[in-house]
Amino acid sequence: xxxxxxxxxxxxxxxxxxxxxxxxxxxxxxxxxxxxxxxxxxxxxxxxxxxxxxxxxxxxxxxxxxxxxxxxxxxxxxxxxxxxxxxxxxxxxxxxxxxxxxxxxxxxxxxxxxxxxxxxxxxxxxxxxxxxxxxxxxxxxxxxxxxxxxxxxxxxxxx
Amino acid sequence: xxxxxxxxxxxxxxxxxxxxxxxxxxxxxxxxxxxxxxxxxxxxxxxxxxxxxxxxxxxxxxxxxxxxxxxxxxxxxxxxxxxxxxxxxxxxxxxxxxxxxxxxxxxxxxxxxxxxxxxxxxxxxxxxxxxxxxxxxxxxxxxxxxxxxxxxxxxxxxx
DNA sequence: CTCGTTTCGACAACCTTGTTGTCCATGACA
DNA sequence: TGTCATGGACAACAAGGTTGTCGAAACGAG
Numbered sequence: 001x002x003x004x005x006x007x008x009x010x011x012x013x014x015x016x017x018x019x020x021x022x023x024x025x026x027x028x029x030x031x032x033x034x035x036x037x038x039x040x041x042x043x044x045x046x047x048x049x050x051x052x053x054x055x056x057x058x059x060x061x062x063x064x065x066x067x068x069x070x071x072x073x074x075x076x077x078x079x080x081x082x083x084x085x086x087x088x089x090x091x092x093x094x095x096x097x098x099x100x101x102x103x104x105x106x107x108x109x110x111x112x113x114x115x116x117x118x119x120x121x122x123x124x125x126x127x128x129x130x131x132x133x134x135x136x137x138x139x140x141x142x143x144x145x146x147x148x149x150x151x152x153x154x155x156x157x158x159x
Numbered sequence: 160x161x162x163x164x165x166x167x168x169x170x171x172x173x174x175x176x177x178x179x180x181x182x183x184x185x186x187x188x189x190x191x192x193x194x195x196x197x198x199x200x201x202x203x204x205x206x207x208x209x210x211x212x213x214x215x216x217x218x219x220x221x222x223x224x225x226x227x228x229x230x231x232x233x234x235x236x237x238x239x240x241x242x243x244x245x246x247x248x249x250x251x252x253x254x255x256x257x258x259x260x261x262x263x264x265x266x267x268x269x270x271x272x273x274x275x276x277x278x279x280x281x282x283x284x285x286x287x288x289x290x291x292x293x294x295x296x297x298x299x300x301x302x303x304x305x306x307x308x309x310x311x312x313x314x315x316x317x318x
Numbered sequence: 319c320t321c322g323t324t325t326c327g328a329c330a331a332c333c334t335t336g337t338t339g340t341c342c343a344t345g346a347c348a
Numbered sequence: 349t350g351t352c353a354t355g356g357a358c359a360a361c362a363a364g365g366t367t368g369t370c371g372a373a374a375c376g377a378g
Contacts (some may be wrong), residue, residue, distance in 0.1 A: 004270065004271055005182075005274030006267060008274050008290060009178045011290060011294060011297060012172075012175035014297035015171040015296055016168055016175060018296065019164070019167065020168055107165075108163065108164075110164075111165040111167075111168060112163055112164040114164050121296060122292055122295065126292060131166075131167060133285060133286075133289050134173070134289075135170060136280065136281065137174055137177065137280060138174050138177055
């Protein structure tokens with residue numbers, strides 16, 4: 001019974017959403033409400049060296065204005081902080097706060113737990129195979145997490 | 160090398176986006192630009208019996224106002240048409256036009272071609288296994304395609 | 319040293335896809 | 349007939365993104 005291509009797309013989306021929805025819920029349960037993937041993604045980029053809004057925008061493939069808005073939210077929640085750069089007065093150096101790191105750590109743990117759960121359902125070897133195959137198909141293309149409503153914009157067809 | 164849970168989520172998202180982006184591009188190439196997944200989804204629901212805005216909203220788990228906006232777009236493009244219901248003057252009966260059906264048909268074909276491509280890369284049996292496993296993990300939960308920016312809102316963590 | 323160019327950050331206006339709230343016309347029913 | 353439910357339209361607003369503009373600071377060439 002060969003499934004249709006549209007079904008396959010739906011399966012992938014469904015898998016992703018299952019994971020993500022569960023993770024979001026668990027994070028909220030642990031006291032980190034309002035944590036969004038974009039936030040996590042941004043914090044990782046900041047940790048990795050994107051210490052100003054313009055650079056963060058570039059790394060996330062988003063306009064610097066959008067990056068600035070994300071930063072504003074993160075800052076408001078206390079996940080990142082900014083101070084002026086003594087060497088370049090135009091910049092405000094960004095860094096992730098201990099609280100921000102805690103969110104990152106917990107988020108990772110939650111996702112790993114979910115993966116373990118799937119592993120118990122499918123078996124370690126099976127899940128590993130599935131991952132390998134997906135990796136083959138997806139390739140090394142970086143995944144962008146931006147673009148609000150992209151699901152509605154890009155999801156081209158038949159899904 | 161056990162991958163992390165976050166990577167798994169990213170793989171799923173990546174797979175989905177690969178498919179969808181390719182399909183959108185191909186559809187555009189065939190002359191159907193600006194076709195969005197939501198449109199396809201909505202047309203299917205209309206075909207399946209959601210012949211008015213309120214009902215469509217319910218089926219798509221979206222407010223009737225949002226459904227009405229989608230309908231307005233579809234109508235403008237000529238994919239659906241509306242006429243008054245002779246038995247209930249409050250209603251405007253919806254139906255998909257031949258052009259709309261053509262879009263649906265082509266969209267399906269595009270997705271199937273993409274699936275075939277993956278099948279050639281992985282082998283029929285392997286892809287079937289992958290699909291079966293995903294289906295197991297995802298369960299029968301219907302996938303909602305709504306919520307603008309849900310990716311940014313729900314993607315909870317670590318992804 | 320000064321002038322032009324580039325870069326950062328902020329502000330404003332606008333788009334898109336949702337959401338609620340409100341309202342009227344119509345239909346269903348007691 | 350009077351009351352209540354429903355469909356559709358309109359308005360106001362939210363979230364996330366975009367582009368355009370602009371001032372301040374830095375850099376580099378004369």
